[in-house]
Amino acid sequence: MNFQAVRAIYFFEMARFFRTLLQSFVSPVISTSLYFVVFGSVIGSRIQEVEGISYGAFIVPGLIMLSVMTQATSNGSFGIYFPKFIGTIYELLSAPVNYFEILLGYVGAAATKALFIGLVILATAAIFVDLKIMYPFAMILFLVLTCISFSLLGFILGIWARNFEQLQLVPLLVVTPLVFLGGSFYSVSMLPPIWQKITLFNPVVYLVSGFRWSFFGNADVPIFVSLLAISSFTIACIIIVAWIFNTGWRIKQ
Amino acid sequence: MIDSNQKVNDFMLLEVNELRKTYATGFEALKGISLQVNKGEILALLGPNGAGKTSLISTICGITNPSSGSVFIDGYDISKNFRDARKLVGLVPQDITLEPFEKVLNTINFSRGLFGKKKDSALTEKVLTKLSLWDKRDSRIMELSGGMKRRVLIAKALIHEPRLLFLDEPTASVDVELRQSMWDVVADLKKDGVTIILTTHYIEEAEAIADRVGIINKGELLLMEEKASLMQKFGQKILKIELQKRLNQLPKELSEKNIKLSDDGLSLTYIYDTKQKKTGITKLLSNLSDSGINLRDIQTDQSSLEEIFVNLVKEKVE
Numbered sequence: 068m069n070f071q072a073v074r075a076i077y078f079f080e081m082a083r084f085f086r087t088l089l090q091s092f093v094s095p096v097i098s099t100s101l102y103f104v105v106f107g108s109v110i111g112s113r114i115q116e117v118e119g120i121s122y123g124a125f126i127v128p129g130l131i132m133l134s135v136m137t138q139a140t141s142n143g144s145f146g147i148y149f150p151k152f153i154g155t156i157y158e159l160l161s162a163p164v165n166y167f168e169i170l171l172g173y174v175g176a177a178a179t180k181a182l183f184i185g186l187v188i189l190a191t192a193a194i195f196v197d198l199k200i201m202y203p204f205a206m207i208l209f210l211v212l213t214c215i216s217f218s219l220l221g222f223i224l225g226i227w228a229r230n231f232e233q234l235q236l237v238p239l240l241v242v243t244p245l246v247f248l249g250g251s252f253y254s255v256s257m258l259p260p261i262w263q264k265i266t267l268f269n270p271v272v273y274l275v276s277g278f279r280w281s282f283f284g285n286a287d288v289p290i291f292v293s294l295l296a297i298s299s300f301t302i303a304c305i306i307i308v309a310w311i312f313n314t315g316w317r318i319k320q
Numbered sequence: 321m322i323d324s325n326q327k328v329n330d331f332m333l334l335e336v337n338e339l340r341k342t343y344a345t346g347f348e349a350l351k352g353i354s355l356q357v358n359k360g361e362i363l364a365l366l367g368p369n370g371a372g373k374t375s376l377i378s379t380i381c382g383i384t385n386p387s388s389g390s391v392f393i394d395g396y397d398i399s400k401n402f403r404d405a406r407k408l409v410g411l412v413p414q415d416i417t418l419e420p421f422e423k424v425l426n427t428i429n430f431s432r433g434l435f436g437k438k439k440d441s442a443l444t445e446k447v448l449t450k451l452s453l454w455d456k457r458d459s460r461i462m463e464l465s466g467g468m469k470r471r472v473l474i475a476k477a478l479i480h481e482p483r484l485l486f487l488d489e490p491t492a493s494v495d496v497e498l499r500q501s502m503w504d505v506v507a508d509l510k511k512d513g514v515t516i517i518l519t520t521h522y523i524e525e526a527e528a529i530a531d532r533v534g535i536i537n538k539g540e541l542l543l544m545e546e547k548a549s550l551m552q553k554f555g556q557k558i559l560k561i562e563l564q565k566r567l568n569q570l571p572k573e574l575s576e577k578n579i580k581l582s583d584d585g586l587s588l589t590y591i592y593d594t595k596q597k598k599t600g601i602t603k604l605l606s607n608l609s610d611s612g613i614n615l616r617d618i619q620t621d622q623s624s625l626e627e628i629f630v631n632l633v634k635e636k637v638e
Binding site: 074075159160 | 343344378381383384385402403405407409411413417418419420421426429430432433434435436437476
């Protein structure tokens with residue numbers, strides 16, 4: 068195992084994060100604060116409690132998930148796409164590193180950034196609402212698994228993308244709508260019966276539900292189903308990454 | 321016990337056997353190239369655009385997958401023992417591919433880390449100083465000139481102390497002064513025992529710094545020779561004779577030979593092949609003496625590597 072290489076990739080990527088701190092950190096914090104002002108205070112004050120929880124507190128897990136999923140996907144994709152785009156990927160391909168080490172470096176850094184942003188949003192939320200976390204370890208487990216799995220998804224997208232437009236396509240047109248429609252701002256039980264069934268095809272429902280359960284002990288779907296969903300998603304991403312590496316798809320000619 | 325991966329020849333650093341590369345488009349970039357490179361030598365690979373030079377380097381370095389054939393670096397198979405093989409190799413790519421927002425020092429340390437090595441401040445200073453980059457160590461890449469960027473690429477390739485260095489068109493689009501300084505760097509590396517394979521369009525580059533020259537065209541290695549013997553083998557020589565008195569026409573005994581009288585009648589040129597047993601020079605001088613022609617000066621010129629290269633590629637096309 069070439070630990071030095073993993074370390075080099077990881078810290079090189081983290082340096083990029085700190086170099087663009089305004090874009091990476093301040094931007095999600097401001098947008099989350101705006102969500103709290105609009106949904107929590109302005110609209111939230113007119114909404115009754117949801118499942119016995121104030122609406123402002125209810126949307127916290129969903130808001131964290133929204134940022135974590137989009138940030139992990141973006142960071143994971145950009146990290147590997149940028150060397151492809153500017154040509155520095157030659158260094159990775161000609162270095163004594165295997166694909167697992169490359170993956171560990173890039174996905175590790177992307178997941179760390181997303182985790183950091185998730186925790187900052189949690190801290191920001193605590194300023195606006197009275198927040199208690201019922202199962203902190205489960206909360207961290209869900210958060211970390213989500214960071215890793217969506218960073219893996221981002222890594223796949225970064226390899227797949229041939230231009231910056233494609234790079235933005237999936238986070239904007241797939242991830243964000245799925246998160247919005249995945250019960251981030253509402254409980255699945257609030258939907259009409261037919262939509263309650265349809266929404267179960269949205270994988271994000273399971274992640275938001277499980278994550279919300281770790282905060283309040285209430286869930287739209289059983290917690291083990293949520294854990295199974297996030298684990299399955301992570302494994303599926305790993306299988307795809309393994310296939311990409313074995314075939315050299317869009318990395319090597 | 322003999323390790324199957326162990327090198328069989330202590331002098332050989334690189335062995336390429338029947339290497340073929342066909343891209344997904346069907347383009348056959350390498351058509352069964354075989355070559356061997358000894359430790360400490362400088363090999364120049366000459367060839368026109370699209371000849372397969374970069375494909376050859378990319379395949380050896382692991383950037384593209386070979387379609388068939390094998391490559392051993394110091395006895396290590398680049399597929400089976402890719403870690404051991406790649407540790408020995410440094411690559412300076414043809415294009416300037418650097419992260420524009422990174423600082424020089426960071427990008428150098430990143431490259432060393434990729435090769436599994438911890439930071440070495442003394443070595444970093446040595447390499448950057450040698451390449452006149454030490455003063456620029458905290459500059460961002462985008463603040464550097466084109467020549468400096470190219471030197472950063474060389475520093476990145478050298479920072480893990482490779483024993484085999486690939487320079488893919490190292491002096492493409494650089495000015496004459498920088499080209500000379502690059503050649504000086506290459507000469508220093510050779511002194512340090514680094515084996516160098518460079519591809520180039522510039523024949524004068526190969527002529528100036530290479531020990532051996534390989535000529536590659538359309539995915540085939542047309543020849544591989546010691547530079548000196550190549551020039552001797554393929555080179556024609558020109559004998560130029562300056563005369564003491566103007567000559568209106570060539571004497572009859574000289575007119576049938578490969579001799580030309582200049583327009584001003586004050587010099588003769590005789591083209592001969594060094595490969596021939598008899599060059600005809602003695603006979604020529606004897607004939608001149610018999611004809612009462614007095615000479616002022618004699619000089620010879622050897623045809624350049626460029627002429628050899630052009631002739632060889634033309635020959636193969638025909």
